[in-house]
Amino acid sequence: MRNTFCKSPLWECNDELVRVAQGEKPADLVIRHASLVSVTTHEVLPDVDIAVACGRVAYLGLGEHTAEHCIGADTRVIDAAGLFAAPGFMDSHIHVESAMIGVAEYARAVVPHGTTGIFCDPHEVGNVRGMEGVRAMFEDARRVPLKAMMTPPSCVPAVTGVEDTGASVTAADIKDAMGWDNVVALGEMMNFPGILACEPNAIDEVRETLAADRVVTGHFPSPDRDRALNAYVAAGVSSCHESGSFEEVLAKLRLGMWVQLRQGSAWLNLPGYLPQLIESGVDTRHCLLCSDDNHPHTLVDEGHMDRILRTAVELGLDPVTAIQMATINCAEYFGLAHDLGSITPGKCADIVLLDDLEGFAARMVLIDGEVVAEDGRALFSPEPYAWPEWMTHTMDLGLEPTAETFRFAVPGRKDGTARVRAMGIEPGDTLTRDIVVEVPVRDEALLADPAHDILKVCVFDRHHGAAGTHAQGFVMGFGIHGALAQTVSHDAHNLLVMGDNDEDMALAARTLVACGGGEVAVADGQVLALVELPVCGLMSTERVEQVAEKVAQARRAWEQMGCTMPSPFMTMGVMSLACVPELRLTNRGYVNCLTFEMEDLLVE
Template sequence: MRNTFCKAPLWECNDELVRVAQGEIPADLVIRHADLVCVTTHEILPDTDIAVACGRVAYLGIGGRTAEHCIGENTVVVDATGLVAAPGLMDSHIHVESAMVGVSEYARAVVPRGTTGIFCDPHEVGNVRGMRGVRAMFEDARRVPLKAMMTPPSCVPAVTGVEDTGAVVTAADIADSMGWDDVVALGEMMNFPGILSCEENAIGEVRATLAADRVVTGHFPSPDRDRALNAYVAAGVSSCHESGSFDEVLAKLRLGMYVQLRYGSAWLNLPGYLPQLVESGVDLRHCLLCSDDNHPHTLVDEGHMDRVLRAAVELGLDPVTAIQMATINCAEYFGLAHDLGSITPGKCADIVLLDDLEGFFARKVFIDGDLVAQDGHALFDVTPHEWPDWMTHTVNLGVAPTAETFRVAAPGIADGTARVRAMAIEPGDTLTRDVVVEVPVVGGALLADPSRDILKVAVFDRHHGAAGTHAFGFVTGFGIHGALAQTVSHDAHNLLVMGDNDDDMALAARTLAECGGGEVAVADGEVLALVELPVCGLMSTERVEVVAEKVARARGAWERMGCTMPSPFMTMGVMSLACVPELRLTNRGYVNCLTFETESLLAQ
């Protein structure tokens, strides 16, 4: 695959690299005396020199040899004594929108942490504004040095027939996108039931991707490790980030899949399987690292792929192996290893100078040989992106919510209690459980029961105005008093409202409708915290640091309201994700995500 993300393709500058390597002409940059992480041999090569020209590595001085012959009058020389040189880190699966900022602000947060490339699935924007919105989002990406490689959304909607989105992506759309110069793969194929049933559009998207010589990234949370998994892989889906146990990871590796080991803000899967994976002794070359979803405060306060590396090493993974999972393994999977993933001659000079292989603090970050970050700070800046109006006016409920809007009628049921289905939340994971609980019935309406941590949930179609529908359900596990609402509700990104009383739920819903979307916490008639996200109801127009502060205030509000789980807004946001087991709520009602059939609110 031709890589359009480098300063210059190799075929344009290979003659110059030849001359630099032999000392006939000077290099643009020489990094001296670094301890080089050689990901091709799993070695650390001490006191290595790296010569760079045309944005690519021209020469490595290894084993006592130096790059002094590459230094000329105008060569920039960097003394890296005491530092470790590693290839630029890459996130193999990420949704930028989860950071609540556009790609340019995302770059400001992650590049100083050593991230030089991301494989980005923009299916959040895709569900709101379709491929037109995806294209608008990536116009912002062109303004920064971060290599933002697109994997266009395959599942808009995530599962057909059970929810209403703002757009639809077809196999024809995917075929067209494969000609875009920033597309490298197909975004996660969440519609695994569609693949298993050979549904025309799902299979068509995979075929269009394979015909373009791209890989198909996956999402297979099913417990089936036999016929269904074999069929999914046989269809052409070659990776998966949705694994919850060592057995799942191993089953996928044995069938030839690349497994993306996930550690984000809320989905902390690494501890659940990495120690066993290391102890097993299996070959890890098909293992990649990814974050999937990060909230802005995680990026600002804790880091990005450097954070994932720290967690992996703390769990027992060898540091060089960990770096391989975030560099060469990733590049090889996406067919880009001829340009990315290693510090070797001819490759792009995406280089991170680290303090050590424990903290992974990036002292200097080079992308295509240009110094773009130093000591944790970006050396590039961007003005706010000018979003078109059709990307910033996307919340259209067609109704002004009142407390009465949230009344859940229980016709024919006497006052007392009723048995209802509820989603039981598992903190730190995307999974829910389908449980039956008893809730109060008063005046012919089903109520929340905060004394037993049973909250009411509502999902409103925010894309189709008065023609839209809404549905109710219940949830356990959050433990809050008041109400929370957000338009970040995967993947249709409809308006999701949760609370223990109708007045606070109505205030939360109205607040987001008025500001164009975002996240809000309300208690006793007071707005405790608000994160405005006017771009598709998903992203802010402010600096990532400002957004992180607002999210931190929201997190503090959650805690005051009684919630103790990590990244609760992100956990709440997947309650309507109709492709992950077991039970979810969309604007059309409950969805059984094992059978993909609708379920009634009242239990038998």
């Protein structure tokens, strides 16, 4: 596949690389005396020189050989003695919008941590503003050196017939997108029921991707490891990041899939299967590392791929193997290993110089042979992006939320209790349980029961104004007093409101309508924290550090409200994700994500 992300295509500069390698022309840059992490041989090679020209590696000085013959009067020389040179890290699956910033600001946050490439699925923006919004989002990416490789959203909506989104993506859209210069694969095919049913649009999206010689990334959380998984893989879906156990990882590897091992802000999956994977001795060449979703405070406080590498090594993974999962394995899966993923002649000079192979602290980061970050600081600083107005005005609720809006009316019901269906939350996981609980009934209305951690939930269509609908449900697991609301609610990104009283829920909803979307915490009539996300109700126009501080304020508010789970807003944000078991709430009502049928709130 042709790579448009490099400074110079190899076919344009191979003659110059030949001359530099033989000492006939000086290199642009020479890195000297590094310990090279050789991902092609699983070695750490001491005292290696790396000569760079045209943004690519021209020569490696190994053993007794050096790159002195490549150094001219204008060659920049970097002494890397005591440092490890590794290929630039790549995140094999990421939704940039989850960091609540645009792609250029995301680059400023992650490049200093050694990340040189990301494979990003913009299905959050796609659900709000469609492929036109996706294109606008990635115009921002062209302003920074980070290689932002796009995998267009395949599931807009995530599952057909159960929710209302702001847009839709068709197989014809995917065919068109496969011709874009920044597209390398199809975004995660969450609609696995559609694939198994040979639903025309889902199957045709896969066909258009395969016909364009691209790979299809997947999302298969089903427990079926036999016929359904075989069928999913046979359709052409070749990777998956949605594994919850070693048995799932192993089943997918045995069927030839590439498994993306995930460690994000909320979905902390590595401890659940990596130790067993290491102990099993199974070949990991089809294993990739990914974050999937990162909150801004994670990027600011803990890092990006360096954080995931640290975790993997702490869990017992060999450091070179870990680096392979974030470099060459990733490049090979996406068909880009002829340009990316290793420090070898002809490849792009995407290099990170590390203090060690335990903490993975990046001393210096190079992309296409240019130094773009040093000592944890980006050497580029993009101005705020000028978003088009249609990307910043996306709240169209069609009503003014009041306390009465959040009254769960049950006409004719006497005071007492009622049995209702509720979502049971598992902290740190995307899965929910389908449970039945009893809630109070007063004045012909269902009430929350905070004493038993049973909260109300409402989802409002925010895309279609007065024509939109909203639905009601209950949830257990958050333990808060007050209300939380957000427009970051996967995947339709409708307005999601949760709380133990109608007044606070109404205030939370009105607050987000007024600011164009975001996340808010309310208790006893007071706004405790607010993260404004005016771009599609998903992204801020501020610096990542400012957004991280607002998220930190929200975290303190959650704790003040009684919540103890990690990243509750991220966990809350998947309560409407209608493609992951077991029970979800969309603007149309409860969805059973095992049968994909609608369920009633009341259980008679």
